[in-house]
Amino acid sequence: MFQSVFISLNEGFLETLKLFALTLLGAFPLGLIISFGSMSPFKPLKYFVKFIVWIVRGTPLMLQLLVIYYGPGLILGNNWWDGNSGRFAAAMVAFILNYACYFSEIYRGGIEGVPKGQTEAGMVLGMTKIQIFFRVTLLQVVKRIVPPMGNEIITLVKDTSLARVIAVYEIIWSGQAFIKSSGIIWPLFFTGVYYLIFSGVLTLLLGRLEKKLAFFRV
Amino acid sequence: MFVLEAKNISKRFGETEVLKDVGFSLNKGEAIAIIGSSGSGKTTLLRCLNFLEKPDGGQIIVNGKVLFDASSSAVFTEREIRKNRLHFGLVFQSFNLFPQYTAIGNVKLAGELLAREREDYKANRKEILKEVGENAAYLLSQVGLTDKMNLYPHQLSGGQQQRVAIARALALSPDILCFDEPTSALDPELTGEVLKVIRALADKNTTMVIVTHEMQFARDVADKIVFMDEGVVVETGTPKEVFDNPRQERTLRFLERYSNP
Numbered sequence: 208m209f210q211s212v213f214i215s216l217n218e219g220f221l222e223t224l225k226l227f228a229l230t231l232l233g234a235f236p237l238g239l240i241i242s243f244g245s246m247s248p249f250k251p252l253k254y255f256v257k258f259i260v261w262i263v264r265g266t267p268l269m270l271q272l273l274v275i276y277y278g279p280g281l282i283l284g285n286n287w288w289d290g291n292s293g294r295f296a297a298a299m300v301a302f303i304l305n306y307a308c309y310f311s312e313i314y315r316g317g318i319e320g321v322p323k324g325q326t327e328a329g330m331v332l333g334m335t336k337i338q339i340f341f342r343v344t345l346l347q348v349v350k351r352i353v354p355p356m357g358n359e360i361i362t363l364v365k366d367t368s369l370a371r372v373i374a375v376y377e378i379i380w381s382g383q384a385f386i387k388s389s390g391i392i393w394p395l396f397f398t399g400v401y402y403l404i405f406s407g408v409l410t411l412l413l414g415r416l417e418k419k420l421a422f423f424r425v
Numbered sequence: 426m427f428v429l430e431a432k433n434i435s436k437r438f439g440e441t442e443v444l445k446d447v448g449f450s451l452n453k454g455e456a457i458a459i460i461g462s463s464g465s466g467k468t469t470l471l472r473c474l475n476f477l478e479k480p481d482g483g484q485i486i487v488n489g490k491v492l493f494d495a496s497s498s499a500v501f502t503e504r505e506i507r508k509n510r511l512h513f514g515l516v517f518q519s520f521n522l523f524p525q526y527t528a529i530g531n532v533k534l535a536g537e538l539l540a541r542e543r544e545d546y547k548a549n550r551k552e553i554l555k556e557v558g559e560n561a562a563y564l565l566s567q568v569g570l571t572d573k574m575n576l577y578p579h580q581l582s583g584g585q586q587q588r589v590a591i592a593r594a595l596a597l598s599p600d601i602l603c604f605d606e607p608t609s610a611l612d613p614e615l616t617g618e619v620l621k622v623i624r625a626l627a628d629k630n631t632t633m634v635i636v637t638h639e640m641q642f643a644r645d646v647a648d649k650i651v652f653m654d655e656g657v658v659v660e661t662g663t664p665k666e667v668f669d670n671p672r673q674e675r676t677l678r679f680l681e682r683y684s685n686p
Contacts, residue, residue: 328521331475332535333511333597335503342534346525423525424579 212385212394219381220401226298226367226377231360233303238310245315256311263308268301269369275301276373291376298370302363309359317352318344321425350420357413364406378402426489428453428632429474429601434483435495436469443469444480445656451601451649454630458637458647458664462679466656467636468518471605474634475515476506487512487600514594518606520586522578528589529574532561532596539597557596564592568622584615588622602626604635640683644668652676 244256263271276297280286287293321344329339368379382395429451436444444466451457459467472478474485476493485493492509501509522531536557540546546553565574568588578586587607594602604623608616620642626633627646637643643650643664650667652660652675660667660676671677 322519322521324517324519324521325523327477328517328523329535330477331510331513331515332593333507334535334538335507338538342538343523350525423577425524 208389212397215381215384216378216394216398216401219376219378219398222295222375223367223377223401224405226295226302226370226375227363229299230302230306230363230367233299234306234310237303237307239314241307241311242314242318245311246318260308260311263305264312268305268366269372271305272298272301272369272373275304294373294375295370298373298375302366302370306359306363310356313352313355313359314348316355317348320351321347346420347425350423350425353413353417353420357410357417360413361406361409364409365402427451427486428455428488429634430484430486431470431474432484432486434470434473434480434485436466436473436478436480436482443656444473446483447653447656447658448483449649449651449658449661451632451634453632455648456627456631456633456635456646457649457651458635458643459651459653460637460640460643460679461653461659462682464655465653467653468605470653471515471603471634471636474601474603475513476510477515511597512600514597514599514602516587516590516594516602516604516607518609520578520583520590520610522586522590522593524578527575527577528570528581528592529558529561529565531578531589532564532593533557535593536560536596561592561596564595565589567595567625568592569618582615583611584618587611587619591619591622591626600632602631602633604633604637606636606638608637608639640668640680652679654679 241256241260244252245260247253247256276287276294287297325343325347326339329343334342367377370377371379371383374380378398378401379395382398385391385394427450430448431450432448434444434447435442447466447470449457459470461467469478473480480493480495482495483493484491484495487509492512523534526534537554540553540557543553562571562574565571568591570585570588570592573581573585573589578589581589587610591607607623608619611619616639620639623633623635624642624646635643635647645664647664650660650662650664651658652667652671652673654675660671660673662672666672667676668680671680
């Protein structure tokens with residue numbers, strides 16, 4: 208019994224990890240693009256981006272998952288492809304969009320937080336804009352955003368469980384399946400251990416990154 | 426020939442005219458002090474000289490060469506503006522050291538990046554970088570910070586940070602070194618060490634434009650005083666002329682305010 212529970216939970220956790228990793232992979236760059244949009248001097252773009260960010264941050268992620276999965280079929284009559292992969296793809300879109308919007312605000316805070324004097328100091332020293340970004344600004348932005356990013360990343364670990372609502376086979380689903388199949392609930396409770404260990408490891412890694420950047424102050 | 430001539434510089438921010446036909450000139454080896462109350466346009470003038478602000482009118486001429494002429498329609502490329510900026514060094518009121526670099530790293534950075542544009546960079550990379558490093562170490566010794574060379578800005582006092590900033594501004598050997606209220610952000614007990622460094626530079630005939638609120642210092646160090654008020658140059662002269670025998674009513678009132686606060 209234990210063995211089959213473990214195997215099943217491990218499989219579910221692998222899906223959870225996949226959701227987690229792919230969301231970060233997509234949301235890190237997309238968030239940066241959105242943040243540039245929200246800082247754009249071109250007003251229509253800026254307000255459009257801010258509107259999207261408002262919608263995404265202002266509604267529950269669970270609702271977004273449902274709308275993105277069922278919406279295309281109901282509105283356009285054009286469903287996601289059948290089976291696990293279609294549901295997984297829909298979940299990816301929802302997660303990446305949702306997290307990119309949160310990340311964009313963190314990036315914006317980080318970029319706007321670097322004092323103008325830093326750029327100006329680079330300029331009067333004859334540095335190019337690209338040199339100023341990579342040699343002066345970037346590391347200061349990274350240092351500023353590591354703590355809030357860490358928060359979001361830890362939240363994402365647990366938010367992946369929301370994919371359950373469109374029947375993506377992640378670890379909660381795996382644990383819950385044993386209620387029906389074997390009449391036992393402890394596998395579902397036991398999934399918590401996986402989350403705890405994973406977020407614990409991430410916390411340690413983020414702490415190390417913060418320490419690495421502690422040699423200077425901004 | 427003047428090292429620097431600023432002619433009829435005007436600048437407005439929206440409706441506010443910050444500079445109105447401001448001009449002055451500077452000989453090689455001279456130090457000029459720009460004094461005046463807050464909001465008189467001193468800092469904006471300095472920022473115009475360093476191409477951080479674009480004047481709406483006027484000319485900036487360095488070594489007889491027109492670097493900027495508002496009436497010409499020529500559009501500057503980033504490269505040209507960068508080249509123009511290298512005639513000037515600027516020391517900011519708030520230091521603006523790069524926090525992730527050590528003291529010497531701050532002084533070296535721009536020199537190392539600029540060296541890459543040299544044609545012989547690939548062939549002589551090592552020697553060039555060594556030269557930049559040695560120059561940086563020398564400049565830090567000149568401002569009395571040899572033993573702090575490898576510390577990061579947050580490990581230094583304000584006065585030490587400002588001295589690093591001065592060394593950094595000197596690293597590219599600008600024709601004209603500008604100071605924007607270099608001691609205004611410092612605790613009173615730290616202003617002395619910074620003023621001492623600037624004084625030493627003046628003794629070595631460094632060409633300087635100093636915006637300052639330190640009247641005694643301006644009087645001691647500057648060869649010429651420019652008094653500005655509400656965006657115009659009210660009076661220009663030697664320290665003796667301006668401080669002891671101001672010709673303008675406004676200068677007199679300003680100096681009285683400063684001597685009896």
